[in-house]
Amino acid sequence: MNGLPLLSISIWLPIAFGLILLATGGDSRASVQRWIALAGAIAGFAVTIPLYAGFDGQTSEMQFSEFQRWMPGLDINYHLGIDGISMLFLLLNSFITILIVVAGWTVVEKRVAQYYAAFLMLSGMLNGVFSALDAVLFYVFFEATLIPMFIIIGIWGGPNRVYAALKFFLYTLFGSLLMLVAFLYLYNKSGSFEILDWHRLPLPLGAQFALFFGLLFGFAVKVPMWPVHTWLPDAHTEAPTGGSVVLAAILLKLGAYGFVRFTLPILPDASRELAWLMVSLSLIAVVYVGLVTLVQADMKRLIAYSSIAHMGFVTLGFFLFNALGVEGALVQMISHGFISGAMFLCVGVMYDRLHTRMIADYGGVVNSMPRFAAFMMLFAMANSGLPATSGFVGEFMVIMGAMQVSFWIAFLAATTLIFGAAYSLWMYKRVIFGPVANDAVRGLRDLNAREFLVLALLAVAVLYMGIYPAPFTDVMHASVDDLLRHVARPKW
Amino acid sequence: MATPAIYLIVPLAPLAGAIVAGLFGRTVGRANAHRITILGVLIAFLTSCYVFADVLEGNAFHGSIYTWMTSGDFKFEIGFLIDRLSALMMVVVTFVSLMVHIYTIGYMAEDPGYQRFFSYISLFTFSMLMLVMSNNFLQLFFGWEAVGVVSYLLIGFWYTRPSAVYANLKAFLVNRVGDFGFILGIGLVLAEFGTLDYSSVFVLAPARASSVIQLFPGVDWMLLTVICICLFIGAMGKSAQFPLHVWLPDSMEGPTPISALIHAATMVTAGIFMVARMSPLYELSTTALSVILVLGGITALFMGLVAMTQFDIKRVVAYSTLSQLGYMTVALGASAYSAAMFHLMTHAFFKAVLFLAAGSVIIAMHHEQDMRRMGGLRKYMPITYFSVLVGAIASAGIPPLAGFFSKDAIIEAVKMSDTPGAAFAYFCVTACVFVTAFYTFRMVFMAFHGEPRMGTAARAHLRESPVVVTLPLLLLSVPSIGAGWLIGQAVYGDYFGPAIIVGPGHAWIEAMTEEYHGVWSYMAHGVSALPFWLAVAGIATAWYLYLVRPELPRRIASGFGPLYALVERKYGFDELYSWLFASGARLLGTGLWKAGDQAVIDGLIVNGAARAVGWFSKVMRLVQSGMIYRYASAMLIGVVLLIYWFLKR
Secondary structure, eight states: OOSOOHHHHHHHHHHHHHHHHHHTOSGGGHHHHHHHHHHHHHHHHHHHHHHHHTOOTTOOSOEEEEEEEEEGGGTEEEEEEEOTTTHHHHHHHHHHHHHHHHHTTTTOOSSHHHHHHHHHHHHHHHHHHHHBOBHHHHHHHHHHTHHHHHHHHHHHSOTTHHHHHHHHHHHHHHHHHHHHHHHHHHHHHHSOOBHHHHHTOOOOHHHHHHHHHHHHHHHHHHTTOTTSOTHHHHHHHHSOHHHHHHIIIIIHHHHHHHIIIIIHHHSHHHHHHTHHHHHHHHHHHHHHHHHHHHTOOBHHHHHHHHHHHHHHHHHHHHTTOSHHHHHHHHHHHHHHHHHHHHHHHHHHHHHHHHSOOBGGGOOOHHHHOHHHHHHHHHHHHHHTTOTTSHHHHHHHHHHHHHHHHOHHHHHHHHTHHHHHHHHHHHHHHHHTSSSOOSHHHHTOOOOOHHHHHHHHHHHHHHHHHHHOOHHHHHTTHHHHHHHHHHHHSOOO | OOOHHHHHHHHHHHHHHHHHHHHSHHHHHHHHHHHHHHHHHHHHHHHHHHHHHHHHTTOOEEEEEEEEEEETTEEEEEEEEESHHHHHHHHHHHHHHHHHHHHHHHHTTTOTTHHHHHHHHHHHHHHHHHHHHBSBHHHHHHHHHHHHHHHHHHHTSSTTOHHHHHHHHHHHHHHHHHHHHHHHHHHHHHHHHSOOBHHHHHHHGGGGTTOEEEEETTEEEEHHHHHHHHHHHHHHHHTTOTTSOTHHHHGGGSOHHHHHIIIIISGGGHHHHHHHHTHHHHTTOHHHHHHHHHHHHHHHHHHHHHHTTOOBHHHHHHHHHHHHHHHHHHHHHTTOHHHHHHHHHHHHHHHHHHHHHHHHHHHHTTSOOBGGGOOOGGGTOHHHHHHHHHHHHHHHTOTTSHHHHHHHHHHHHHHHOOSTTHHHHHHHHHHHHHHHHHHHHHHHHHHHSSSOOSOHHHHHTOOOOOHHHHHHHHHHHHHHHHGGGGHHHHTTSSSSGGGSOOOGGGOHHHHHHHHOOHHHHHHHHHHTSHHHHHHHHHHHHHHIIIIIOTTHHHHHHHHHTHHHHHHHTGGGHHHHHIIIIIIHHHHHHHHIIIIIIIIIIIIIIIHHHHHHHHHHHHHHHHHOOSOHHHHHHHHHHHHHHHHHHHHHO
8 A cells, every 4th residue: 555554553553552641640630641542542443444445355365464573583573464354353443442432431530541551552452463474473462462451350340350350361361371382383393483374384184183272272262162251251240341342342353363363274174173063162152151141130241141152153153164154253253343342331331320230220221211222222133133233144144154064053053043132132121121110220311422422333333234244244255265265175 | 117216215215204203203393203204104105006007017126226245156135026916015015004104193192202103113114115025035034023123112112011011022032933943944045046036046946846955864854845834934923823923912012003004914914925925935845835724724713712702902803813814824825825915915904994993992992902891882983983894894704895805715725725734724714704703793892882881981081083093994994895806806817927826736726717707706606605604603693692692701601611711811822931931941041050150160160270279289388388497308308309319320
């Protein structure tokens, strides 16, 4: 394009803003700090727009590549690039960051600069994860994201935040250490940390199996896949609203992204051989977690569980090995970013007013907050996969893709139509509908302009992607087709 | 010839109205909200009439509006298929919707959610039009789910009523069970035919007529049977066929105008329309047709029986709707698609009349719906009474009103059909003629005849509803009386042409066409046949039991004891489903959560690992006691061991 290192800017600009914020001092300057954070978030999003506008959807080659030697002695390089699989996640991430800054505007009152700095730096690191083409660089960003998230939960979180933060940290650290071992093995074999070199590295089936499980632990914990999912409900319930949003919208996508960037192309034979395992775990996530979601009494915990069920569709789609499945999974990742973000923001709106997340404390909210109820209706419907919302597109594609493989996989996957509607709308009914439950609910104020703006932006995104998803899928085709051709070829 | 731009006007005009009334309702105010939405629907209606005239001249349209998405080799599009089938539905939907919009001005006049209601019903009209105008399965599913959502919103329109928000959740979830089957059917179509476009699938299907699919190892099923049954499960949800019928009676919690529009005239017929649209597929699977016949027969008869026992005026009409939908379903199963569509149309008119008239009664009675506290209303509400009578006669199947023709065509077709299950279905629909006439006139006699049973205060307020209510009643009465006369074109003519395909072995309608010699001889034949006399007997029985010997029904009811209770309680399906599915799922969910997530994964593995680490460090802590002598002795032992190791080498 214009020769600017756009990827580097999209990584380091938010981080720079974060550092500036840290330097501005205490909460006495909070009003200025908020504007700096907003400027950083908007600037961060602005630099990702040319990535979409200038993206060539016809090729599966890495675009906007940047290459610098970093540690030549160890063959570690600062190598960035994006393709049709990763590009949209930079936009999603930067977009969500703006919403988080706006949503926290008057809610966060202590350590404002640090709060925003954590989110901006996290945003930069996440862009780094999605654009790294060097495994060590990837690993550094992948792990570094734990730090701000750990801090966000640990400082601005709820009463049980320390347990949740530690559980989150240890769970994911444990997973990623196994991933690191797999990376070192691959380096040993190939003499390079270039991810794209690894894609072409011939590997015997036995080694592929071992590596598969090493990577599986790293990625499965992040997704999270059943049965390594139990950290997520705790992390979500204790995290502040912004933390829940970024966790659900972006951080969960890292694991899924790992599958499609590492596991599938590097270990195609093991992936095909072990697809039954991945498909089974994904379907358990859809059915088992769908049922568990139904009985949650805490709204955040409920949405956290529903996230796990929805992410089951992502891992299911990847291991169907057809275009509908893989693209459906990617679409589901983007869409889940919007919808889960919106759902957590909705809970945040209520939590800011009544300081409780329990469903039983609400009832009849529509009477005092009609505009809010309308937004939450849309998002609850999107969460249950209603056509013309983004939630439908990915689920539809994955179910269609599953039917190409097996009727019964599609059958179990399609139960989400029932479970998704049941847990989303049952919660909605108990919280929003009905007579006013108590005086606290009667006194609720409806959305203010700031909250309205945040939810309206997400509503537009959810509807646009549902009514016209082609712009999202068109950029994926070349890369996904190339990936599928690659995975179909035996490596040994 | 009409162009795509004209077709687009039809759904988009109501959508525009819905958006204005919904998002800017407070700004535009109540009067403007109804003006704008009615204008939108009026435009849609007039344009639909134009399109109808256009297809009558032999024009048709099949094309895409935009590409929704592509993936792999698949292309998903939004597009229209405008032929005589969809044009008929467009006219029926927009006409009934227009009437209901006008009626709503009167019915909802006092309601604070006035604009919201207009927004919803216009949105419904848009969704229903997208459903019927679709040229592919994807858009069909879009419309299918969208009408479900609007139905959900409207059933729960009075959201502070616990019964309303229970009913709407139930309706949505039961529909989702149907949609679950439906999407599997769509998935199979895509997987086997590689496209979701109707016409491409219809072209490819005959070659796959003998393909088999193994869902269970070693068991071959006909592919098209599986597809057709999966799709029909969707129809069972939307068109409330047994055993997914449980949501429709509860949907009466919604305001009456939408009971007429959505839960009688249009949305619930979507399943019927869908199967008629898919006639090229269904004709290839006799098994699927058998299933449809049997389920339709069960729904027709057994839901009709329930209607005989209800006292809530809306519930009577609701169960009557279920039963009439059963008739349509039976017609589909007997390959009499044109008869099903014809009954769909006449039913849309006469059932809308019945519902709106019931609504008119409900307004006059100040939201009293129990017929035991009505009676003698005909003196107070002559126009409403007249329209109820039209609806009742039409629904009972007395010539020359509309219901007679369409119902008779169905009964005749089933009689001729040799599809397995046809004999059972014939028995059901024939017996149900008596039942229908009985419960309809039971309602007429209980509410409008006899002694007034309401309190004096209520009686003092009784008056005929305003003109915005009575005008739609009268306008809808016109086709309820006269639409049957079109049978020569719609059923026994070539109105539908290539839009409906009937297999050579199922050509009952064609055989009946040869016997058809105009409406007069059709009626003459009708009054000499069994169904007509069953209808007369039903009316006579209702008259005897509710006007001559009003004390008898209670004695009969107690005489039948448990049997009566079973019917009155709708065979206990509500209780069964609530126990089996709602409580079952919650129990299972709680079990998995407590036992799986909390006890095994967190308790045993995660915290177990943490405890193991803790135990390990506790052991290590013993060593790190902080006492120098222990360190020193440990060092000493270490040194000794080291020396020993060096010496041994």
